[in-house]
Amino acid sequence: MGNWQLEVFKMSLYMAFPVIMFHYFNQPENFDEWVNKVKNEYYPKEDKEQRRMLEESIREHNRRIEQKQLEIMQRSINKNIS
Secondary structure (H helix, E strand, O other): OOOHHHHHHHHHHHHHHHHHHHHHHOOHHHHHHHHHHHHHHHOOOOOHHHHHHHHHHHHHHHHHHHHHHHHHHHHHHHHHHO
């Protein structure tokens, strides 16, 4: 076993190491680039043309569904009238 100076050194190291790591990794300049890169990867900037095409496709799909439903309703009404 070591003497008391070694024990004081070990205890100060055990206490200082987490504090130093916390301080280092909480500095914005140390991870700002990484955060921005990941953010851009998960949430890319929206392309207006791509967004317009998507909305147009959704409208066309909904229009087809409505058209089919109208045809079914008209057949049902014609069946009930006849």
